[in-house]
Amino acid sequence: MNRLFNKDLWDEIIESISSNGFRTIITAFGVFWGIFILVLLLCASNGFQNGIKGQFEGTSSNSIFIWTQGISKAYNGKPKNRWYNFKLKDVQAIEQNVPGLKTISPRNRLGGWGSSTIISHEENNASLTVEADFPELITQWAMDIQKGRYLNQSDIDLKRKICIIGYGAVDDLFKKNEEVIGSYIKIQGVSFKVVGVYKDATMIGKRNFDLQKKIFVPFTTFSQVFNYGDRVGYFFITGEDGIPIKESKDKILEVLKKQHDIHPDDDRAIGTNGFYKAFEKFEMLFLALKSVSYFVGILILGSGVIGISNIMLIVIKERTKEIGVRRALGAKPSAIRKQILLESLFLTLTSGMAGIAFAAFIAFLANIMIDKIPKQDALLSNVSVDLPTVGIALLILVISGLFAGLIPAQTALKIKPIEALRTD
Amino acid sequence: MIEITDLHKSYPVGNRKLHVLKGINFSAQEGELISIMGSSGSGKSTFLNILGILDEGDEGKYLLDNTPIKNLSEKVAANYRNQFLGFIFQSFNLINYKTALDNVALPLYYQGVNRKERLEKSLFYLEKVGLADWADHLPSELSGGQKQRVAIARALASDPKVLLADEPTGALDTKTSYEVMDLIQQINDEGKTILIVTHEPDIAKMTKRIVHLKDGLIIKDERIEPVKAMANV
Ligand SMILES: Nc1ncnc2c1ncn2[C@@H]1O[C@H](COP(=O)(O)OP(=O)(O)O)[C@@H](O)[C@H]1O
Ligand SMILES: [Mg+2]
Numbered sequence: 001m002n003r004l005f006n007k008d009l010w011d012e013i014i015e016s017i018s019s020n021g022f023r024t025i026i027t028a029f030g031v032f033w034g035i036f037i038l039v040l041l042l043c044a045s046n047g048f049q050n051g052i053k054g055q056f057e058g059t060s061s062n063s064i065f066i067w068t069q070g071i072s073k074a075y076n077g078k079p080k081n082r083w084y085n086f087k088l089k090d091v092q093a094i095e096q097n098v099p100g101l102k103t104i105s106p107r108n109r110l111g112g113w114g115s116s117t118i119i120s121h122e123e124n125n126a127s128l129t130v131e132a133d134f135p136e137l138i139t140q141w142a143m144d145i146q147k148g149r150y151l152n153q154s155d156i157d158l159k160r161k162i163c164i165i166g167y168g169a170v171d172d173l174f175k176k177n178e179e180v181i182g183s184y185i186k187i188q189g190v191s192f193k194v195v196g197v198y199k200d201a202t203m204i205g206k207r208n209f210d211l212q213k214k215i216f217v218p219f220t221t222f223s224q225v226f227n228y229g230d231r232v233g234y235f236f237i238t239g240e241d242g243i244p245i246k247e248s249k250d251k252i253l254e255v256l257k258k259q260h261d262i263h264p265d266d267d268r269a270i271g272t273n274g275f276y277k278a279f280e281k282f283e284m285l286f287l288a289l290k291s292v293s294y295f296v297g298i299l300i301l302g303s304g305v306i307g308i309s310n311i312m313l314i315v316i317k318e319r320t321k322e323i324g325v326r327r328a329l330g331a332k333p334s335a336i337r338k339q340i341l342l343e344s345l346f347l348t349l350t351s352g353m354a355g356i357a358f359a360a361f362i363a364f365l366a367n368i369m370i371d372k373i374p375k376q377d378a379l380l381s382n383v384s385v386d387l388p389t390v391g392i393a394l395l396i397l398v399i400s401g402l403f404a405g406l407i408p409a410q411t412a413l414k415i416k417p418i419e420a421l422r423t424d
Numbered sequence: 425m426i427e428i429t430d431l432h433k434s435y436p437v438g439n440r441k442l443h444v445l446k447g448i449n450f451s452a453q454e455g456e457l458i459s460i461m462g463s464s465g466s467g468k469s470t471f472l473n474i475l476g477i478l479d480e481g482d483e484g485k486y487l488l489d490n491t492p493i494k495n496l497s498e499k500v501a502a503n504y505r506n507q508f509l510g511f512i513f514q515s516f517n518l519i520n521y522k523t524a525l526d527n528v529a530l531p532l533y534y535q536g537v538n539r540k541e542r543l544e545k546s547l548f549y550l551e552k553v554g555l556a557d558w559a560d561h562l563p564s565e566l567s568g569g570q571k572q573r574v575a576i577a578r579a580l581a582s583d584p585k586v587l588l589a590d591e592p593t594g595a596l597d598t599k600t601s602y603e604v605m606d607l608i609q610q611i612n613d614e615g616k617t618i619l620i621v622t623h624e625p626d627i628a629k630m631t632k633r634i635v636h637l638k639d640g641l642i643i644k645d646e647r648i649e650p651v652k653a654m655a656n657v
Pocket of ligand 1: 442464
């Protein structure tokens with residue numbers, strides 16, 4: 001190793017590379033270009049990933065919806081084909097039995113899943129969805145409060161008849177320029193005071209206008225006013241960071257089955273929809289993008305490497321005599337091999353690092369431009385390479401540099417000094 | 425110093441064999457200055473290359489400084505070349521992108537001598553051949569005679585036991601040839617063993633011993649009183 005960093009050896013290498021200056025630059029460009037494309041593609045796929053992740057910001061992807069369905073197996077003396085409801089006390093049961101959960105939100109929807117209710121304000125009517133929730137929901141689901149406030153604990157404790165409405169519902173119920181906050185709307189004949197206007201900021205919310213038209217009321221108020229007792233329509237549960245909800249899912253279902261006398265093998269009784277699933281798809285997409293980047297980049301890099309290998313071969317043919325002289329002066333074959341491998345490595349690494357640097361510079365410029373676009377509209381954000389990626393690129397360079405030198409080195413070793421020195 | 429017995433060498437030419445050396449017996453003592461004469465194609469270079477461990481005979485024995493030279497690995501051969509032998513070629517064979525000084529230093533580089541010592545030694549030998557002022561020049565900036573003198577300095581740099589020169593004056597005009605021969609005589613006077621291949625009788629007459637080669641055999645081996653090259657310059 002010590003001999004690898006020998007100044008003399010590197011003097012030799014730089015000397016012999018620079019004696020072929022122009023051609024060297026032309027060839028090195030192939031590697032420069034390959035690694036440039038590779039790193040730039042990786043930058044772009046990183047940026048895309050960051051962009052998409054940014055779109056999901058504030059929404060906990062590590063979440064799951066759980067709802068009741070018809071029971072399909074008789075159990076514990078109870079018949080099949082019966083219906084049941086989750087209860088508020090289930091929350092405690094889950095909390096006590098399933099570790100690694102951050103938030104358990106019991107929720108209700110007026111009329112049940114897929115229902116909407118006629119809501120009125122003065123002479124305006126609209127058919128909208130009414131959700132009963134606890135204040136914690138906003139930590140799980142990204143909502144921008146545009147006016148007023150969201151639910152709080154005293155709303156729950158005092159069972160206040162208040163609501164937060166979606167900005168999409170405002171147009172349906174209110175006249176232009178009418179003051180929304182403090183006004184009253186009627187839900188099934190019961191008046192609720194509007195205390196806030198939200199905008200659904202999730203990726204889903206942007207593409208689904210219905211999500212911008214909901215009415216959120218305190219869970220306790222809802223239960224009392226609409227006679228839901230301790231019933232819970234469905235749960236929205238978020239796992240702690242680093243503990244995938246996917247892994248807690250079975251334990252949650254087990255608890256719920258026990259709570260409601262459901263046969264342990266009755267898989268149809270409880271419906272679930274992992275919010276994480278959408279992310280898994282994106283993760284797959286990111287992975288595919290990365291793979292394509294590596295594939296394309298390495299292909300281009302490969303042609304650059306072949307170029308370097310070729311030029312080294314030509315140079316060696318031209319330097320046959322020089323190599324013969326060196327051998328006659330006492331150069332061991334290993335010294336010749338080392339010199340050629342290092343020449344190739346040096347060429348590959350310097351041109352490759354120039355490519356990485358140039359790609360990083362372009363990414364830097366791209367970032368400046370992207371930062372000018374409003375964040376919510378940008379599909380790309382923070383276009384950059386991380387250190388591991390640079391590390392991998394360098395590793396690829398070292399390997400391909402050695403690879404490029406292999407055949408020329410082998411060729412050089414075959415040169416017999418006597419043949420190289422023959423004058424005729 | 426050199427001990428050759430019954431050396432044979434042939435080259436395959438097509439599917440025939442060209443028998444170039446047909447049983448050479450030869451020995452050289454330390455301090456000799458020997459020329460190997462013969463017409464073109466008589467096998468002079470082949471003989472010298474075998475002496476220089478650049479090539480190997482098919483049959484026969486070769487002792488160099490009491491070391492048998494037989495079936496050497498490339499690594500060992502490189503070592504022996506580096507320690508025992510110094511080469512001087514007809515076409516100089518300097519490395520064109522290296523300065524005179526760096527060319528001279530090359531054998532020392534392969535000996536693993538450190539840079540400082542290497543350059544000191546090289547400068548010493550450049551001085552010896554009268555080219556200290558040209559140390560920083562590239563070969564392209566030197567005349568033929570100067571190039572050959574740099575090559576001689578390079579051959580001397582590793583302080584070898586034997587200098588081998590294949591037509592060292594073949595590419596030089598008469599005057600320059602004699603200057604180079606004068607240098608070779610001086611080096612021999614200091615005790616270095618030198619073998620010169622040449623087909624020019626006047627050059628051969630400047631050595632102490634002429635070995636005549638013909639059709640792969642030594643036909644005559646005579647000791648002579650060398651003509652002083654200086655006298656002809
Ligand atoms: N590598 C080789 N392959 C085939 N023939 C060779 C080879 N080297 C030399 N010869 C032949 O061997 C003979 C002697 O060559 P050489 O030793 O170079 O002669 P000289 O140096 O006396 O002119 C010549 O006929 C030459 O063509
Ligand atoms: Mg010859």
